[in-house]
Structures are given as structure tokens and as C-alpha cells.
Amino acid sequence: MSIKGLLKTNIPQTILVLFLYLIYAIAGTLGTYLFKYSLNAITAKNLNSFIFWEIITMVTELATALLLPLATVAFTRQIQDYLHQIRKDIMHHYYNGDDEKISTMQNDLTNNLKILSTDFATPLITIFSGLLSITFSIGILFRMSWILILTTAVLAVITLSLPKLLEKKMSQANATVNQKNERLLNTIAHWLGGLQELRRYNAFARLNKKLKEASGEYVESNKKNMLYRSWSEIINGLGNSVAQLGMVLISGILFFNHTISFGDFGVAASFAFIIFEGIWNITDSLTRIKSTKILREETTKLRQARTLEIPTSAFGVIATNLVAKYDNGETITYPDFTIKPGQKVLLTGDSGTGKSTLFKLLLNKLTPANGQIIYFYLYKNGNPIKSPVQVGNLPQDPIVFPASIKDNITMFDSKIQENVQTAVNKVQLTNDLAKMPAGLETQVDLKNENLSGGQRQKVVLARSLIHDQPFVLMDEVTSAIDQTATEKILDNLLKTKLKTKQTILMIAHNFTPEMRAKFDQEIKLTAVRKEAAE
């Protein structure tokens, strides 16, 4: 998040915002200044002149009161446009990354953007508006007496240097709040994800304890943050009051010396209020802006999109000397294998032989302890050339979204709608849809689970088919589908001539010899060398 980015989001809107704040500052200053004539009319005991200037002042004040909400609305829209842009970039970053925790993502998209809006964007406009009011007020004071300007300058230096006292502490406190909030979200995701299991084992006390711990830390960090903020406000407020009193004192002396009129004395005090309130607001805003420095740097990094080049050809992969190792010492050694572009490969092996772990390695969710994985789609002089790839992944539990079955297949891409029916036929979903009154438009109800496990598997298979992914990992993707349908789906999956050929690596148990024979190759995992942790 940057000033430039905020201003550039919508240039005509930026001009409107700046213009509205400019006339708001002019009207505000004028309203205060014109009151001088009402005061002078009182000392001259001229009722008509007093009423005339009072009406003029009131009209200007009314204009000021109307301008502020207008300017605020325009600026809020500007912030929202900018945040929308940032949110889109962050989503893009996570979408292409595939390796982030949901809680981090939620925190970046909600809490952190809220902080940037309240502690960066809003303070910026406060500074702009404050600077305008201060400039106009100084101009007017200067016309009255240079002594008033000198007093203002001295008091301003004192007021401006006060916030420095707590700047660092506030930045740290803000970062801690974020950290603790992320931990809380993490705990919620981990523990509430297994809520049914906890219920089954009456483990409510443990859930409660964990949530209490995490939320306690979050509350504490928030309290500390508020404490620093309050101290900062107290220190700034004190400086502000001393400065205002100083101005009243000096302008009073100037009045008694006949340097300024009574009207000037009256409004000089008001301008003192505008100036010091402006300075107070600016210093407070600067402190807030500085406290978001770490957050802004993080957001900028997140906005740097991880764009993956997605080639349209099928990919192959070569694995050599591959070894996976978990923190507990569990080590799995894999046989070397090569999967050529477009091949359909079956991955088998007893439970615990490392099939899922191989998928984690291929998805780059786990770094090999040894060996390497090379994805390629081109050969040069007979040798494969390493290339980045986006690996498709169909996990054992199909991930569906609360949208129509059609949208779940197209993933909201209307351009590929016409291919839906073909994909539906190939995954044997046609008969299931015929039983649903709304057919493809049936809304997936995650809460009441209106789709069976097999139907959900068919939906994600159709999704994978329609999206032409160049390399797809499938983990027991037909486990809930009956034997006859599975055979037909396999025929379609393995023999389908897609626009671009697709490489498939599929984990499956209990396939008949005929079904296994449909694959180009079978990788059988057997021995697992275990090195138990101490």
C-alpha cells in the first residue's frame, strides 16, 4: 500500500476528493475569519452589522458542515477501490501459491487490510486536510501580527516532537496484535476443523482450553496496543492544550498593546485552535502511518503476483534418488521413475508405503531430503528441459463449493460452459443429474450434503477434465463410485483425446487386473525404510 497507489486507483475520483477537501478547508477558514467582523460589530455596538456578519458566518459554517461528509464519502470510495485492487492481487498470489495456510490468508485479507485502511489511508487524508487548514490559518495570523506566527512556530516544534516518544513501541504493539490474531485464527482452524471428532470423544474441555489460551493472548496484545495508543493521545493532547493557552496569552497581550483589534483577538484564539488541532491530528496520523510500515512492506510483497507460466502441452516428470523425510525421522526412499508427457500412470502400494507423501513431493508441499524431481514438456537433443508447471491435484475428499454443479465444474469460467455436458457424460454424472430437478443448476449444499460422496467425486473429475490440466495427481478419486461406472470413467479418462493431452498419476486400491491394464505404466511402492526418531 502506497500513497501513489492510493491516488492512482481512480484519478478522477482522486481529483474530486482533493478538490472537496480544498474547498472544505477554505470554507472552514473563512467561517472562522468572518466571525471577527461580528465581534468588532459588538464592540462598536452596531446591531445591523452584527446580524449581517452573523448570517454570513452561519452560511459559511453550513457549507463547511455539508462539505465534510461529501468529501469523506468520496474518499471512502477511493479507499475501497484501492483495497479491492489489493485484495484481488493477494488472492491471486495465494491462488498461484497453493501452499499457504487459510488463517494467514484470512488475516491478510481481513484484519490487515482493515488496519491499512484505518491506520494508513484515513490518516493520509487527515494530514492533507490538516495541512490545508494550517496553511490558511497561518496566512491569516500573519496578516494580524508576525509575533503570532513566531509563537505558533515555537509551540509547533514542541508539539511535533512529542509523538516520537512512543512511535517504536506502537509499531511493535501493532505487529504483535497481528501475530496473535493469526495464532487465534490458526487455533480455530485446527481445532474447529475436527469439531465432530472432539464431540465424539467429549473433548470439549481441551477445545475450550486451547481457544481460551489463543484468544487470551490476542486480547492481551490488543490491550497493550490500546494502552500505547492512549498514552500517545494523552501526551499529544497535553502538548496541544499548552500550545493553545500560549496562543491565547500572546494574542491577549497584543490586544492590550493595541497591536490587534478585539475581533482579531477572538479569531486568533480560534485559529490557534485550528492550527494546534491540525498539528495534533497530523502528528497522530504520522504515528499511525509509521506503525503500519512493516505491514505495508508485507502487503507489497504479497501483491507481487506469482504468475506461473501455464503451458498447454502435457508434462512429464523424472524422479531420481528421491527420499522424503518427516521431522519425526520417518524416511521414505522411492524407486527412480519417469512419466512421459501424456502417460496415464497408476500408483499402488500398501498402506503407509508413501503414496500420499510422493504426491506432497510432486506438489512441492514437501521438500525432498535427497534426490530431485524434474518436470518437463520439451526435449532438446533427446534430453528433457526442466520447466515450471502447475500441477493439478484431486485429493481423496473432493473439494466442492456452495455454488451450482455447473459452476463447480467450470469453476466460474463461462467461456468453457459448452464443454460441460461432454465432461458430465464422460464422468458418468448424467444419470445422477437426471434425478435432480434443477440438473446442472442444482446448488451444492455443503451443510446438508445434498450430493453423495460419489457424485462429488464425479463433479471434481469433470472439473479436471474440462480444464485441460497438463499434469494431474488423483488420489482415490473413484473410491465412492460403483465398479461399473468407475470402469467407464477410467476408459474415458485414460483414452480421452483432450485438446491437449493430459498426464495422469492416479493412486487407487482394489482395481481389477483389467482396470490396471488400461494404464500405460504402474509404479508400485513396496519397501519403506524407517528410521525411528529418538
Ligand SMILES: Nc1ncnc2c1ncn2[C@@H]1O[C@H](COP(=O)(O)OP(=O)(O)OP(=O)(O)O)[C@@H](O)[C@H]1O
Ligand atoms: N506428517 C507426517 N509426519 C510424520 N510422518 C508421516 C507424516 N505423514 C505421513 N507420515 C508417515 O510416512 C509414511 C508414509 O505415509 P503416506 O501417507 O505417504 O502413505 P500412503 O502410502 O499414502 O498410505 P495410505 O495408503 O494409507 O494413504 C507412513 O509411515 C506415515 O506414518
